[in-house]
Each structure stands twice: as C-alpha cells, then as structure tokens.
Amino acid sequence: MKYVRYLQVLLVPLLLELSSDDARADGGVVRLREARGPYVVTIFTASEPLRDSPEDVSVLIQRRDSSEAILDASVDLMFTPPPELAVEPIEQMCRQSEGALMSPPSAGQMTQFSVPATHKQASNKLLYAAPVRLGTTGRWQLEASIERGGEVVKLGCVIPVGSPPRRLTGLVPYLVLPPLMVSLFVINQCLRPRSSAKKR
Amino acid sequence: MSPSAQAILGSWSFDPKIALGIVASLILYLRGWCVLHRQSPTRFPSWRLFAFVGGLAVVWLAIASPLDAFSGLLLSAHMVQHLLLMSVAPPLILLGAPLLPLLRGLPRKFARDGPGPFLISPALRQAGTAITHPLTCWIVMALTLCAWHVPAAFDLALRSPVWHKVEHACFFGASLLFWFPVVRPYPSRPQWPLWSVPVYLLAADLLNTALSAILTFSDHALYPQYLAAPRLFGTTALSDQSCAGVIMWVPGSLVFLIPAALIAIRYLSPGHLLVRPQKARPNPDFSLPLLTSQSAAVASVTPFHHWKPRSAVPKKGFDLLSVPVVGAFLRAQSGRRLMQAALLVIAIAVIVDGLFGSQISSMNLAGVLPWTYWRAFVVVALLAAGNFFCMACPFMLVRELGRRLGLQQHTWPQALRSKWFGIVLLVLFFWCYEVFGLWDKPIWTAWLIINYFLVAFAVDALFRGASFCKYVCPIGQFQFITSLVSPLEVKVREPGVCANCTTHDCLHGNERKRGCEMDLYVPRKSGNLDCTFCLDCVRACPHDNIGLMAVAPGIDVVRDPLRSSVGRLSRRLDIAALALVFVFAAFANAAFMTAPVVSFQDELAVRLGLSSPLPVTKVLLLIALVLAPAALAMIAARAGRTASHISVATRELLCRFSMSLVPVGVAMWAGHFLFHLNFGWDSVWTPVQRAATDIGWHLTNLPGLVPLSPLLGADTVLVLETVLLDAGLLLTLYLAWRIALVYTPRARDALCLFAPWAGVATILYAAGVWIILQPMEMRGLANTISLL
Numbered sequence: 001m002k003y004v005r006y007l008q009v010l011l012v013p014l015l016l017e018l019s020s021d022d023a024r025a026d027g028g029v030v031r032l033r034e035a036r037g038p039y040v041v042t043i044f045t046a047s048e049p050l051r052d053s054p055e056d057v058s059v060l061i062q063r064r065d066s067s068e069a070i071l072d073a074s075v076d077l078m079f080t081p082p083p084e085l086a087v088e089p090i091e092q093m094c095r096q097s098e099g100a101l102m103s104p105p106s107a108g109q110m111t112q113f114s115v116p117a118t119h120k121q122a123s124n125k126l127l128y129a130a131p132v133r134l135g136t137t138g139r140w141q142l143e144a145s146i147e148r149g150g151e152v153v154k155l156g157c158v159i160p161v162g163s164p165p166r167r168l169t170g171l172v173p174y175l176v177l178p179p180l181m182v183s184l185f186v187i188n189q190c191l192r193p194r195s196s197a198k199k200r
Numbered sequence: 201m202s203p204s205a206q207a208i209l210g211s212w213s214f215d216p217k218i219a220l221g222i223v224a225s226l227i228l229y230l231r232g233w234c235v236l237h238r239q240s241p242t243r244f245p246s247w248r249l250f251a252f253v254g255g256l257a258v259v260w261l262a263i264a265s266p267l268d269a270f271s272g273l274l275l276s277a278h279m280v281q282h283l284l285l286m287s288v289a290p291p292l293i294l295l296g297a298p299l300l301p302l303l304r305g306l307p308r309k310f311a312r313d314g315p316g317p318f319l320i321s322p323a324l325r326q327a328g329t330a331i332t333h334p335l336t337c338w339i340v341m342a343l344t345l346c347a348w349h350v351p352a353a354f355d356l357a358l359r360s361p362v363w364h365k366v367e368h369a370c371f372f373g374a375s376l377l378f379w380f381p382v383v384r385p386y387p388s389r390p391q392w393p394l395w396s397v398p399v400y401l402l403a404a405d406l407l408n409t410a411l412s413a414i415l416t417f418s419d420h421a422l423y424p425q426y427l428a429a430p431r432l433f434g435t436t437a438l439s440d441q442s443c444a445g446v447i448m449w450v451p452g453s454l455v456f457l458i459p460a461a462l463i464a465i466r467y468l469s470p471g472h473l474l475v476r477p478q479k480a481r482p483n484p485d486f487s488l489p490l491l492t493s494q495s496a497a498v499a500s501v502t503p504f505h506h507w508k509p510r511s512a513v514p515k516k517g518f519d520l521l522s523v524p525v526v527g528a529f530l531r532a533q534s535g536r537r538l539m540q541a542a543l544l545v546i547a548i549a550v551i552v553d554g555l556f557g558s559q560i561s562s563m564n565l566a567g568v569l570p571w572t573y574w575r576a577f578v579v580v581a582l583l584a585a586g587n588f589f590c591m592a593c594p595f596m597l598v599r600e601l602g603r604r605l606g607l608q609q610h611t612w613p614q615a616l617r618s619k620w621f622g623i624v625l626l627v628l629f630f631w632c633y634e635v636f637g638l639w640d641k642p643i644w645t646a647w648l649i650i651n652y653f654l655v656a657f658a659v660d661a662l663f664r665g666a667s668f669c670k671y672v673c674p675i676g677q678f679q680f681i682t683s684l685v686s687p688l689e690v691k692v693r694e695p696g697v698c699a700n701c702t703t704h705d706c707l708h709g710n711e712r713k714r715g716c717e718m719d720l721y722v723p724r725k726s727g728n729l730d731c732t733f734c735l736d737c738v739r740a741c742p743h744d745n746i747g748l749m750a751v752a753p754g755i756d757v758v759r760d761p762l763r764s765s766v767g768r769l770s771r772r773l774d775i776a777a778l779a780l781v782f783v784f785a786a787f788a789n790a791a792f793m794t795a796p797v798v799s800f801q802d803e804l805a806v807r808l809g810l811s812s813p814l815p816v817t818k819v820l821l822l823i824a825l826v827l828a829p830a831a832l833a834m835i836a837a838r839a840g841r842t843a844s845h846i847s848v849a850t851r852e853l854l855c856r857f858s859m860s861l862v863p864v865g866v867a868m869w870a871g872h873f874l875f876h877l878n879f880g881w882d883s884v885w886t887p888v889q890r891a892a893t894d895i896g897w898h899l900t901n902l903p904g905l906v907p908l909s910p911l912l913g914a915d916t917v918l919v920l921e922t923v924l925l926d927a928g929l930l931l932t933l934y935l936a937w938r939i940a941l942v943y944t945p946r947a948r949d950a951l952c953l954f955a956p957w958a959g960v961a962t963i964l965y966a967a968g969v970w971i972i973l974q975p976m977e978m979r980g981l982a983n984t985i986s987l988l
Binding site: 033042062071123125167170171182188 | 203204206207208210211212213266268269270272273313314317318320321324359360361428429430431432433434913915918919922923926929930933934947965969973
C-alpha cells in the first residue's frame with residue numbers, strides 16, 4: 001500500500017500536464033507531396049487548421065531514389081498571411097479603459113513569420129515539425145526551405161485556416177458536466193430507497 | 201543502430217489524458233487488489249495483478265508507442281495498434297477481474313453512496329445482464345469491426361484526431377464486451393455453457409478472416425489516405441495493405457483460436473466439472489452477485505461487506521503532521537516563526553516600495569505582489585491544503601509584540617463578539633478596492649498594510665485572546681470561510697484519548713505551551729471556522745492526539761453540532777451574512793473588471809448626467825455586496841419554507857443554506873485569482889529589478905523588461921475556470937441537498953426546500969460563466985504592457 005501512495009503522487013504532474021495545449025499530433029493531412037531535386041518532400045497539417053489554435057505543421061523528406069527518410073536536413077517554415085488580410089475585430093479582447101488593458105490579444109501570428117521545424121518537436125521522429133498559431137483566417141502561404149549540405153530546396157503550399165468555434169462552443173463539454181452529474185445523482189437518489197427497502 | 205531506426209524507436213508520444221486514465225486506474229486497482237488479496241489470496245492471486253497491469257501496459261504501448269506515430273503512414277502499423285487494443289489488452293484487463301478491485305480502490309463511503317445504488321439496482325443489473333449476454337457482445341463487436349473498416353469511416357479517423365480517438369474507444373470498449381463471456385471475470389457468472397465459448401470465438405474468427413481476406417487480396421488500395429501518404433521502407437500502398445491484412449488474419453486469428461482450443465481442451469478434460477450457466481431469472485446478474493446474499497464466499501470479498509460500522513476503532517485518515525519533514529516543520533514553533541519572518545520581510549519590502557518607489561503599479565512591488573501573487577497563492581493553499589496563510593501571517597508577529605507589553609487587561613466588548621464588525625470591514629475593503637482602485641495605487645496598498653499592522657498591534661496589546669483574528673481581521677474572515685472547503689482540518693486523532701483527558705491543554709495551555717487563543721476546544725471543534733492553523737493546540741496536547749487530518753471538503757456545513765466557541769451555525773446569522781458577502785463579492789469583484797460592466801457603468805453615468813462613473817460604481821457595489829445577497833437569500837429561504845411546509849424559522853433556513861453557497865463562491869475567487877496569476881506570473885521581475893536599481897543593486901540576471909507571457913494559454917485558463925465553477929456548483933448543490941434532507945426525510949419536501957437555493961446557485965454559476973467569457977482588465981499589468 002505504501003507504494004500505491006507513492007504512485008498517487010504521479011497524478012499531480014499528469015493533472016498539470018493536462019493543462020498543456022500544445023499541438024503534438026504531427027502527421028495529419030498531406031498538403032504537398034512533391035519531388036524536388038534529390039528529395040521527395042511531403043508537408044502535413046491538420047485537416048482543418050483553425051485561427052489562433054495550436055497547429056502542427058510537419059515535413060517528411062525522403063531520398064528520391066530510395067524513399068529513405070533524411071534526418072540531417074535543416075528545415076525552416078515561412079508563413080505568409082493571406083493577401084486580403086484585414087485584422088478582424090473578432091472579439092473585443094483588447095481595449096484601453098481608464099489606463100487598464102483588457103486581457104492579452106490573440107496569441108496567433110498575424111504577419112509573415114518563420115519558424116524552424118525540428119525532429120524534437122515531432123512525435124514521429126522521421127518528420128520535422130513545428131507548432132504554430134496562425135492569427136487570421138484565410139489562405140496562408142507556406143514555404144518550406146530545406147537545407148542540406150549547402151544545397152537549398154524551397155517548396156510552397158497553401159494552408160486554408162478556418163475560424164475557430166465561439167469560445168462558448170469550446171466550453172460545451174464542461175458546461176454539460178453539471179447537468180450530467182446532477183442527473184446521475186438524481187438517479188442515484190431514486191435508486192437508493194428502493195434498494196434499501198428491498199433489503200429490508 | 202541506424203539513425204532511421206533510432207528515430208523510429210524514439211517516436212513515442214505522450215497523451216496526458218490517457219496517461220492520467222491509466223495511472224488512475226492502476227492506483228485504484230492496486231488499492232483494491234491489496235485489500236482483496238489479503239482477504240482472499242486464492243481468489244485474487246498475484247497473476248491477476250500482473251494481468252491487469254499488463255493489459256494497461258499494452259494499452260499504453262498501442263497508443264503511445266511508435267505504432268501510433270506511424271499509424272497515419274502505414275496501414276500495417278495501424279493494424280498492429282488495433283490488434284493490441286482489441287485482442288491483447290482487453291482479455292488481459294478482464295483476467296485481472298477488475299470490478300471488485302476497482303470498487304474497493306475507491307474511497308469506501310464514495311463507493312457505497314456513489315456507484316453502490318447503481319450496482320445493486322435490479323433494473324440496471326438486468327440491463328448489465330443483457331449487455332454482457334454473449335449474443336449482444338458478439339454482435340456489438342462485429343458491428344464495430346465492420347463499421348470502422350468501411351473506407352469512409354476509416355478515412356475519417358485518419359483525418360481527424362478526435363475521430364481517431366473515438367475509433368480506438370469503440371474498438372477497446374467493444375472488445376472488452378466481446379472478451380467478457382470468454383474470460384468471465386470474477387464475480388460474473390456465465391450465461392452460456394462453457395462449450396459455447398469455442399463456438400463464439402470461432403464465429404468471431406470467421407468474420408475476422410473475411411475482413412482480412414478483403415484487405416489481403418484487394419487489387420487496389422481501399423483507404424485513400426494511405427494512397428496519398430508518402431511511402432516508407434520501400435512499401436507501396438497495396439503491399440502495405442496486404443501486409444495489414446495478413447497481420448489481421450494470422451495473429452488476429454490466433455488470438456481467437458488459441459483460447460478456443462484451450463477452452464475446448466479444458467471442457468473435454470476428464471476432471472472438468474461442467475459449469476452450467478445460471479438461469480437468467482429470477483436473479484439476472486451479469487457481474488454482481490457480490491451485492492446479493494447468494495454467495496457467502498463472494499460476499500466475503502465484496503466491497504460492501506465491511507462497510508458496516510466495524511468497531512470502535514476509527515480508521516486513521518491522512519495526517520499531514522505525520523508526513524516526514526513537512527510534519528516536523530509544521531509542528532515546530534520555529535517553523536512557523538520562519539514562515540512569518542519570511543512574509544514579514546516581504547511585507548516590509550512591499551510597504552517601503554509602495555511608499556517610496558515608482559507609483560506605476562506594475563513597476564512596484566506593492567502593485568504586483570499582493571494583488572497578483574499573494575491572493576492566488578492563498579486561495580490555492582486553501583483549496584489544496586488549508587489555512588496556511590493565517591499560520592504564516594506576519595501580523596501575528598506584531599500581535600506577539602503587543603501581547604508582551606503586558607497591557608492585555610481588557611476583554612473584547614461583548615457587543616462586538618460576532619462577525620458583524622469583520623463583515624463591515626470586509627465589505628468596506630471590497631468597496632474601496634473597486635472605488636479607489638487599490639490595485640493601481642501602490643502607496644494606498646502600503647498604507648493599508650501599515651494600518652493592518654497598527655490595528656493588529658493595538659487590538660492585541662489591549663485585549664485578551666486573539667480578538668483581532670477572531671473579530672476584526674477581514675482577511676481572516678475571508679480565509680475562515682474559504683477554509684470550509686479545505687481538505688485538511690485540525691482535528692483529534694483518537695476521540696477516545698480526549699474522553700479521558702482532564703487537563704484540556706489544547707484549550708487552556710500549560711506551563712510550557714499556550715492553548716487555543718481562539719477558544720476552540722479541539723474535541724468539540726467542527727470544521728475550520730475560526731481556526732488559524734497556528735497549531736498551538738498540537739504543541740500543547742500532552743497526548744500528541746491532534747493532527748492536520750484529511751476531511752471531505754465542505755461536508756462540515758451539513759452538520760449542525762454545538763461547535764466549540766462558534767455555537768450552532770443555524771443560530772449564527774452573522775456567519776451566514778459573512779458567507780453571503782464572501783460569495784457575492786467573488787462575482788462582483790470579477791464582474792467589475794469585465795468590459796461590458798465597465799461600459800454599462802459609463803453609459804449609466806452619461807444617462808444620469810454624471811461627470812464620472814464613480815458614483816454609479818459605488819451604488820452598484822453596495823447593491824452587489826449587501827442588498828442582492830440579503831434579498832436573494834431571504835427570498836430563497838422564505839420560498840423554500842413555504843413550498844416545503846416545514847415548521848422551521850426562516851432565519852434558521854437562511855443561516856444553514858447560506859453556508860452551502862460557499863463552494864461556488866470559492867470557485868469564482870479561485871478562477872479569478874488564477875486568471876491574474878496566469879497572465880502575470882512573471883510580472884514580479886520588473887518591480888524587483890526596478891526596486892533593486894533604486895537602492896543601487898544592478899541585477900543583470902533577472903529577465904527584466906520582457907513582454908509578459910502567460911503560463912497557460914487563454915483557452916486552457918478558460919477551461920480551468922469553468923471546471924472550477926462546475927466543481928463549485930456541484931458541491932454547493934450537494935451540500936444544499938444534504939441540508940434539506942436534515943430538515944425533512946420526504947424527498948418531495950426536501951426538493952421544495954432545496955429548489956430555491958439551487959436556483960440561486962445556478963444563477964451565480966451562470967453569472968460566473970458569463971464573466972469568464974468576457975474580456976477582462978489585466979489590472980496592475982496594464983502599464984507594463986503599454987510601456988513595452
């Protein structure tokens with residue numbers, strides 16, 4: 001039993017880890033698969049990337065001749081926002097009021113930016129992955145730059161980014177919890193007298 | 201090993217939700233198995249434990265190993281993953297006979313009152329019998345297997361991580377059902393004879409063979425996702441599909457055929473005692489003869505068997521003072537002094553910086569430490585353990601000083617011996633906080649703390665006992681109410697020892713140690729109300745019979761015993777009023793920093809022709825803190841009394857039910873303070889660096905003026921706040937229901953009594969959800985952000 005108590009301590013970091021909202025599920029839908037130079041490059045994203053959500057973009061580089069995965073390249077991903085980008089007043093998240101600022105604005109990127117994709121950030125270590133947050137809806141341009149042995153290969157594709165559901169929609173599973181628990185409790189209370197009467 | 205092989209073997213993933221589920225199941229099972237193994241080692245031998253642990257390990261292997269990482273690229277890897285989830289993990293888990301160990305692993309009272317009534321309900325047992333009938337199990341498994349192998353469904357699972365999890369859950373759940381009639385985990389009873397099990401398995405194998413043959417011999421790739429995926433290891437989409445088919449066919453069939461053969465051999469062996477199925481009626485039962493009186497052997501290991509009061513020796517619960525190092529530290533007077541000294545140093549730093557430092561709140565220790573950190577840490581400590589701020593309170597040190605002057609000749613005036621004075625101060629504090637924007641005025645914060653020290657010193661220098669803590673300190677009143685839902689309580693370890701005690705040192709003290717200054721006699725103390733966790737009683741007790749024991753949070757308010765120094769809660773209108781102010785202030789304090797409420801005040805001020813919204817704020821605050829709680833509580837108490845036709849005074853109902861609202865208030869405070877802590881968790885470095893520079897120290901190693909980054913994402917915090925509100929609402933509803941049952945045993949009347957209070961709690965909950973969805977001011981951090 002002593003060891004069981006020690007094991008219970010494990011629950012604490014796991015509960016804390018639950019709060020992590022990083023995207024780690026690399027793979028997903030193939031956005032681009034193209035043979036370029038000595039490589040065959042495949043770019044994956046989630047099937048429906050959403051604005052301001054953590055999304056994973058991953059890249060698989062294979063030898064053109066043998067399909068063997070290449071693990072020693074350096075991969076950079078450059079994201080360019082849609083040309084029609086206009087910052088939408090999505091929610092009144094940021095507002096000056098008597099010298100005070102409302103809670104921080106959208107954490108997603110709204111301008112062109114570049115991130116390195118690495119094996120460390122990928123679950124499947126054959127892939128190069130990078131977690132990103134895209135700050136606006138529309139068709140983002142992705143350019144993957146692959147450098148290996150002084151040779152650079154660049155490929156591009158489009159990532160359609162959709163609107164996330166309303167904040168309240170994301171809370172629905174948690175808002176359903178109280179009625180669900182109350183219903184179970186009501187059934188529990190209804191069952192209790194019957195069972196005790198039966199016993200008697 | 202080649203780099204590719206290393207990369208493949210290193211492709212493990214970690215899903216905290218699954219890990220939490222597995223670890224929680226393992227802990228519950230182990231707790232229960234240890235008890236059952238001691239009671240019945242033949243029924244619960246070690247191999248059952250290994251089987252269960254092995255089953256969980258296989259689940260983990262299937263969803264966290266490289267199999268999962270490659271399941272989107274290779275159908276064969278995906279197939280192995282499914283094989284583990286469907287054919288290896290479920291039978292192993294069922295061999296562990298998990299039902300009883302998992303039930304016994306739950307806290308005894310919870311298992312009896314929570315799942316207990318469901319498990320002994322005839323209707324649900326009948327439903328369980330139907331669900332675990334071999335025919336049902338087989339059909340569910342077959343439908344699941346076929347449905348998910350339809351290309352559209354399989355592709356959906358490949359495209360969407362959520363659907364992939366649903367697919368795995370379906371496979372795992374259906375397989376647990378499928379293997380149930382085969383393994384017949386104890387204490388279930390077979391519904392079909394043993395000879396039917398090989399037939400059952402062979403029929404499943406036929407289906408499996410048909411599906412795997414389609415995969416193996418198909419001349420085109422059935423799943424478009426794999427057709428589009430890059431090819432690895434020199435495979436083609438079709439060869440990968442054929443390989444998956446072979447895996448499903450050969451190892452998949454063996455999983456059915458081997459048990460079928462073993463069971464057939466066992467059935468045909470000469471020594472075999474034919475096991476006849478139990479008749480479904482009159483006692484249909486799928487797994488729980490434990491709850492009937494049919495089998496004494498089974499009953500001897502039931503989780504409910506020993507739940508009657510066993511003996512006069514109570515079961516010792518968790519006691520924080522028994523924990524090595526921590527317990528010794530808390531017990532020692534020097535430990536407490538150390539904590540107080542640390543907080544005193546911080547308080548002095550806050551005062552000095554507040555008085556003489558920059559008056560930009562985010563650049564000043566007085567603007568950041570109390571309002572971003574201290575409040576959040578206090579609430580976290582109260583929710584995670586108990587009233588540790590009062591234990592480490594720095595104001596106690598100046599009180600000690602005042603006491604040593606020897607001027608304590610007066611007793612606290614009888615007229616002020618209630619919570620009313622503290623309530624007035626608390627309301628005043630909340631009111632000033634909003635109206636004067638204390639969070640944005642470091643110098644005011646500094647003066648507030650200075651005055652706190654002065655008042656604490658003056659009161660305890662002149663009056664006997666801990667009059668300041670008990671009757672004056674608004675922070676203390678806040679902590680006392682919050683600590684009603686704390687999981688730890690200063691409590692007697694063995695009541696029998698106190699029954700024989702004649703000296704009552706815990707109350708009166710002795711020549712070496714003083715007793716409780718709050719006049720709490722521990723054997724008759726109930727709950728944390730008025731307890732400062734000073735642990736003087738622990739040090740004074742000559743029998744070492746007082747601990748910091750684990751208790752069920754909040755349950756104490758259901759009872760109404762004659763509490764030492766507090767009396768009965770049903771007679772204490774002041775405590776009820778304190779609870780109501782505490783609860784409504786939680787929502788008002790958070791609401792007044794949301795954009796719509798700020799706009800509403802501005803608009804109202806314009807409509808009324810006022811030059812500033814301040815008068816509107818003042819009036820709205822008074823309504824929110826005093827009038828609204830009083831009116832709503834009165835209406836709820838009267839409505840409940842009228843509807844339930846019980847002959848109890850409205851005042852008593854108000855006193856009792858107001859306490860039940862505390863959890864939802866605590867949830868709102870916790871959500872609110874954690875929100876601030878999350879977004880300002882690294883805001884301390886700026887004022888520290890500034891203050892250090894002011895006194896000539898140049899701290900170059902500190903992060904300094906960097907953009908503030910939240911600890912958790914905004915969505916995660918929103919979920920956390922909602923979960924806190926959920927927990928608060930549910931505990932409030934539970935407590936209100938239990939209190940209602942105290943007044944009337946009839947469910948209908950109890951419901952009438954309960955309903956108005958449930959309505960108030962639900963309104964508060966809805967208000968809380970609305971508040972957390974609104975844009976909020978980042979008080980105290982604004983200037984840092986704008987400076988950056």
